[in-house]
Amino acid sequence: MNSWTLERQKEVLEERWPELLETRKVKEEKKTLPPLNNVEKYREVRTRFAPNPDGPLHLGSAEPIIFCDEYAKMYDGKFILRFEDTSPDVKSPILEVYDWIKEDLKWLGVVVHEFYMQSDRLEIYYGHAERLLEKGQAYVCTCESSAFKELYTEKKACPCRDLPPEVHLDRWKMMLNGPYRKGDAVVRIKTDLDHPNPALRDWPALRIVEGSHPRQGTKYRVWPLYNFSCAIDDHEMEISHIIRGKEHEVNTHRQRYLYGHMGWDYPEIINVGRLGLEAGILSKSVIRAGLEEGLYKSWDDPRLGTLQALRRRGLQPETIREIMIQVGPKPINATLSWAQVASVNRRNIESQADRYFFVRDPVNLDVVDITGEASAKLLLHPDHPERGTRDYSIDPKNGAASFKISKEDAEKMEKSGIVRLMGLMNVEVVETGSSIKARYHSSDHEEARANGATFIHWLPDGEGVEASVVMPDASKANGIAETACTDLKMDDMIQFERFGFVRVDNVKPFSAYFAHR
RNA sequence: GCUCCGGUGGUGUAGUCCGGUCAAGCAUUCCGGCCUUUCGAGUCGGAGAUCCCGGGUUCGAAUCCCGGCCGGAGCACCA
Numbered sequence: 397m398n399s400w401t402l403e404r405q406k407e408v409l410e411e412r413w414p415e416l417l418e419t420r421k422v423k424e425e426k427k428t429l430p431p432l433n434n435v436e437k438y439r440e441v442r443t444r445f446a447p448n449p450d451g452p453l454h455l456g457s458a459e460p461i462i463f464c465d466e467y468a469k470m471y472d473g474k475f476i477l478r479f480e481d482t483s484p485d486v487k488s489p490i491l492e493v494y495d496w497i498k499e500d501l502k503w504l505g506v507v508v509h510e511f512y513m514q515s516d517r518l519e520i521y522y523g524h525a526e527r528l529l530e531k532g533q534a535y536v537c538t539c540e541s542s543a544f545k546e547l548y549t550e551k552k553a554c555p556c557r558d559l560p561p562e563v564h565l566d567r568w569k570m571m572l573n574g575p576y577r578k579g580d581a582v583v584r585i586k587t588d589l590d591h592p593n594p595a596l597r598d599w600p601a602l603r604i605v606e607g608s609h610p611r612q613g614t615k616y617r618v619w620p621l622y623n624f625s626c627a628i629d630d631h632e633m634e635i636s637h638i639i640r641g642k643e644h645e646v647n648t649h650r651q652r653y654l655y656g657h658m659g660w661d662y663p664e665i666i667n668v669g670r671l672g673l674e675a676g677i678l679s680k681s682v683i684r685a686g687l688e689e690g691l692y693k694s695w696d697d698p699r700l701g702t703l704q705a706l707r708r709r710g711l712q713p714e715t716i717r718e719i720m721i722q723v724g725p726k727p728i729n730a731t732l733s734w735a736q737v738a739s740v741n742r743r744n745i746e747s748q749a750d751r752y753f754f755v756r757d758p759v760n761l762d763v764v765d766i767t768g769e770a771s772a773k774l775l776l777h778p779d780h781p782e783r784g785t786r787d788y789s790i791d792p793k794n795g796a797a798s799f800k801i802s803k804e805d806a807e808k809m810e811k812s813g814i815v816r817l818m819g820l821m822n823v824e825v826v827e828t829g830s831s832i833k834a835r836y837h838s839s840d841h842e843e844a845r846a847n848g849a850t851f852i853h854w855l856p857d858g859e860g861v862e863a864s865v866v867m868p869d870a871s872k873a874n875g876i877a878e879t880a881c882t883d884l885k886m887d888d889m890i891q892f893e894r895f896g897f898v899r900v901d902n903v904k905p906f907s908a909y910f911a912h913r
Numbered sequence: 914g915c916u917c918c919g920g921u922g923g924u925g926u927a928g929u930c931c932g933g934u935c936a937a938g939c940a941u942u943c944c945g946g947c948c949u950u951u952c953g954a955g956u957c958g959g960a961g962a963u964c965c966c967g968g969g970u971u972c973g974a975a976u977c978c979c980g981g982c983c984g985g986a987g988c989a990c991c992a
Binding site: 427450481544549578579581582583584592595600603605619621623641643645649669670674719723724726727730735736737739740743746773774775779816818819841844850851852891893894913 | 915916917918919920923924925926927939940941942949950951952953954955984985986987988989990991992
């Protein structure tokens with residue numbers, strides 16, 4: 397039965413067991429994200445992605461991005477991009493990264509409906525801070541942070557906490573205009589000093605930063621902390637569903653206190669786990685250290701898991717989307733295997749990727765006793781013969797011709813073994829070593845099968861162009877590729893037969909990035 | 914130490930809320946068959962999980978309850 401064609405197999409199935417085909421269809425249906433909770437509570441579904449532009453996006457960042465985008469699309473809602481660039485001192489934003497992130501989103505196919513930068517919104521945060529101070533729901537604390545910590549671990553109020561609002565408003569002005577200096581004062585949100593989790597007690601909301609901000613310079617000296625600006629913005633921007641890493645779980649609890657003071661309803665929360673990739677480094681700080689040491693040349697080094705790097709390796713945006721949907725919005729940490737990612741990507745590029753020969757580390761192969769002329773018509777794509785062929789015509793001199801084959805194949809050859817030069821002819825190995833000698837055997841590929849021959853790729857001696865492929869470990873595979881490769885375009889995905897799928901990175905001289913087998 | 918959150922084959926995931934149709938589906942991986950101008954892709958078949966452990970509730974638990982173990986996150990005037 398296996399020897400029947402696929403069509404025949406289907407026909408028989410349809411005739412005799414149509415129900416089998418039915419269930420198959422159901423199983424192969426694309427997986428989708430689970431529905432969102434409490435959608436009806438909101439005017440529209442509004443999600444946001446809120447990165448700090450202090451480093452480029454990586455595969456882990458793509459997880460919440462894809463969820464936000466998918467849900468926005470699913471419910472005909474809005475996706476909001478918000479740069480959280482409020483820490484010029486500790487996590488200083490990098491100007492060019494703002495653009496990198498936008499590019500990455502565009503590449504991922506995300507539609508951004510609204511766009512904000514927190515560094516443009518300081519006035520808004522100040523306004524809310526003042527209201528909280530007036531209402532006695534926040535206070536300006538001038539305690540040393542270590543002294544404050546001692547108090548709150550004992551569940552005790554600091555001396556500032558119960559001072560009247562007027563004092564705090566005065567202190568607030570001193571934060572904004574001096575004389576308070578960095579570290580002298582901080583605005584705290586009142587929570588519950590008895591809360592069992594110390595991390596939730598009277599958390600800091602705004603502090604003085606004296607350094608310069610890449611976008612605002614020294615225009616502002618009081619900057620909000622994450623929990624304050626994020627909470628305010630999520631409300632101001634009417635975010636309905638917050639999707640973020642589960643490391644923010646405690647922050648959610650902190651922010652609920654602020655929403656309580658304000659009388660706001662807290663949005664729906666979806667916490668997602670950390671996403672790891674078995675190959676490819678995702679940590680921003682580890683990458684940055686590696687860059688400084690010179691271990692990596694750039695943020696798109698093939699060893700890294702940044703979106704830039706994955707893109708350069710030929711990973712398709714649909715692949716990332718499919719993988720994320722496969723993983724789903726769950727709070728568990730997942731470690732993806734590269735095999736899984738590669739498998740999805742292969743499915744996505746297989747039909748577009750034309751085939752070419754790339755002879756890595758070329759070695760000579762001399763063939764004698766060739767009877768007549770030998771020619772090869774190699775399909776650009778086995779499933780799409782209409783795309784044409786790569787044609788080679790060998791013109792033997794006294795029955796002899798020379799080829800280049802890869803060193804790896806040459807090393808595996810054994811004397812008197814039959815080897816098939818794909819699409820061209822079968823040869824019998826006569827002499828192995830640094831240069832291979834062989835004798836013409838036959839031309840038909842059936843003959844090769846019958847003899848259990850290895851099928852190898854080749855190039856006529858003198859043909860082809862110098863080519864290199866950047867491998868996943870950043871090493872380079874050097875060799876010669878078919879001349880036709882110089883007609884390709886940058887970003888084309890092709891398959892070097894028996895080598896793997898690669899992305900064309902540069903045409904002249906020809907270089908590519910290895911994606912996967 | 915304190916506070917949260919998780920724990921289904923090597924890996925990712927379905928099912929867990931509303932217990933039975935689940936000795937557990939899908940994908941990946943590995944092995945074999947077929948096919949093929951590719952050891953590729955495709956296709957067919959196979960391998961691989963006592964659903965973290967121990968109790969309990971129940972006619973019946975991956976699913977509910979309790980205890981334990983393991984893993985992760987947070988406890989910054991970072992995001």
